[in-house]
Amino acid sequence: MSGIIGLPMDRSDYRDVVEDLYAAAAQTPQASLCCTTTPIWHLPDLDVPQAMLERNYGCGTTIHPRDLANADRALYVGVGAGMEVLQLSYFLRRKGAVVAIDKVPEMLETARSLLEEAATANAWFDPSFVDLREGDALLLPVDSESIDVAAQNCLFNIFTREHLDQALREVHRVLKPGGRFMLSDPVAERPMPSRLADDARLRAECLSGALTLGQYLEAIVAAGFGTIEIRARRPYRVLDKRRYGLDENLLLESIEAVAIKDPIPDDGPCIFTGRNVIYVGEDDQFDDGKGHLISRDIPLGVCDKTAAALQRLGRDDLVITQSTWHYPGDGCC
Numbered sequence: 274m275s276g277i278i279g280l281p282m283d284r285s286d287y288r289d290v291v292e293d294l295y296a297a298a299a300q301t302p303q304a305s306l307c308c309t310t311t312p313i314w315h316l317p318d319l320d321v322p323q324a325m326l327e328r329n330y331g332c333g334t335t336i337h338p339r340d341l342a343n344a345d346r347a348l349y350v351g352v353g354a355g356m357e358v359l360q361l362s363y364f365l366r367r368k369g370a371v372v373a374i375d376k377v378p379e380m381l382e383t384a385r386s387l388l389e390e391a392a393t394a395n396a397w398f399d400p401s402f403v404d405l406r407e408g409d410a411l412l413l414p415v416d417s418e419s420i421d422v423a424a425q426n427c428l429f430n431i432f433t434r435e436h437l438d439q440a441l442r443e444v445h446r447v448l449k450p451g452g453r454f455m456l457s458d459p460v461a462e463r464p465m466p467s468r469l470a471d472d473a474r475l476r477a478e479c480l481s482g483a484l485t486l487g488q489y490l491e492a493i494v495a496a497g498f499g500t501i502e503i504r505a506r507r508p509y510r511v512l513d514k515r516r517y518g519l520d521e522n523l524l525l526e527s528i529e530a531v532a533i534k535d536p537i538p539d540d541g542p543c544i545f546t547g548r549n550v551i552y553v554g555e556d557d558q559f560d561d562g563k564g565h566l567i568s569r570d571i572p573l574g575v576c577d578k579t580a581a582a583l584q585r586l587g588r589d590d591l592v593i594t595q596s597t598w599h600y601p602g603d604g605c606c
C-alpha cells in the first residue's frame with residue numbers, strides 16, 4: 274500500500290522490489306500507482322482501452338505533439354500497460370515505428386494483449402506499429418543513433434543516481450544528433466532524506482527516488498544533453514510529516530521535460546523554464562550583440578542563461594519575466 278514505509282533498500286536488490294511490484298501491477302491495477310497529474314489526451318479516433326487507463330502508472334505525459342513532427346522512429350522505455358506507446362503510435366502510424374522496452378515480462382505481456390485490444394477499437398492502429406522488446410533501461414537493446422524521439426514516464430526517478438546516470442547515457446547514445454528525449458518524473462522541493470530514499474518499496478512506488486529539480490537537470494546535462502525545455506510542472510504528492518516521520522511536509526512535483534541531444538555550449542546548457550524578454554525601448558528591435566534580436570513589444574522566450582545575462586545589463590527597456598515552467602518550444606537560446 275502506498276505510503277507505508279516498506280523494506281529497507283539493499284542497494285544491490287532494490288530493482289528486484291521494483292520488478293516484483295510492476296509484475297503484480299501488470300496483472301491487477303494498483304490505484305495508488307496511478308499518479309498522473311496531467312489529463313489524459315483525448316484525440317480524434319483515439320480510444321484507449323479501460324484496462325490501459327487503469328494501469329496508467331505515469332506521473333505526467335510524455336506526449337508533446339509538437340516534438341513529434343518529423344519523427345520517424347520512437348523509443349519508449351518502461352512500457353507499462355502501453356497507453357503512451359499507443360499514443361505515440363497515433364502520431365507515427367507505421368510498422369515498427371515505436372520500439373518499446375520493458376524489463377518485466379508480465380508487464381510486456383499485459384501491454385501486448387492490451388495493444389491487441391486497442392486494435393479492435395482503433396481502426397487506424399495495428400499492433401505491428403509497436404516493436405515490444407524485453408530489455409533494461411540501463412543497457413538498451415537498441416542501436417546507437419537510430420532513434421528520433423525517446424520517452425520515459427515515471428521510471429527514471431526510481432533509479433539510484435548511479436543507475437539514473439547510466440540510463441540517461443543510454444538514451445543519449447541511441448538518439449540521433451538533434452534527437453529529443455521526453456521525460457516525466459517527480460522532483461522534490463528539497464533533498465530526499467536518505468531514510469526514505471533508501472526504502473526500496475517507496476522508491477518503486479515513485480515516492481522517494483525524486484531528486485530536486487536542480488539535481489535532476491544536472492543529471493540530464495551530465496549525460497550530454499545541451500538543451501532542456503520544461504513543458505510542465507505540477508503538484509504531484511506530499512510526503513506528509515506525520516506519516517513519513519519528517520520535520521516538515523515534503524512537496525513532490527511532477528515535471529515534464531524535453532532534453533535535446535545537441536552539443537552543450539561552452540558557456541553551459543540552454544535550459545528553458547518559460548522565461549521571456551520584452552523590449553520596450555525606442556527602436557524597432559534590440560540587438561544584444563550575442564545573436565538575440567528582440568523585436569519591440571513582442572515577448573521572446575529565452576533560456577535561463579540568456580535571461581540572466583540580459584538582466585545583468587541593467588536596462589530599464591528590457592522586461593524579463595519569471596519562469597512559467599510551461600515552455601512550449603521554439604524560443605531563442
Ligand SMILES: C[S@@+](CC[C@H](N)C(=O)[O-])C[C@H]1O[C@@H](n2cnc3c(N)ncnc32)[C@H](O)[C@@H]1O
Nearest residue numbers: 295329330331351352353375376377409410426
Ligand atoms: C512507474 S511504471 C511506468 C509505466 C509507464 N511508463 C506509464 O506511464 O504507465 C515503470 C515501468 O518501468 C518498467 N521497468 C522497471 N524497471 C525497468 C528497467 N530497469 N528497464 C526497463 N523498464 C523497467 C516497469 O515494469 C514499469 O512498466
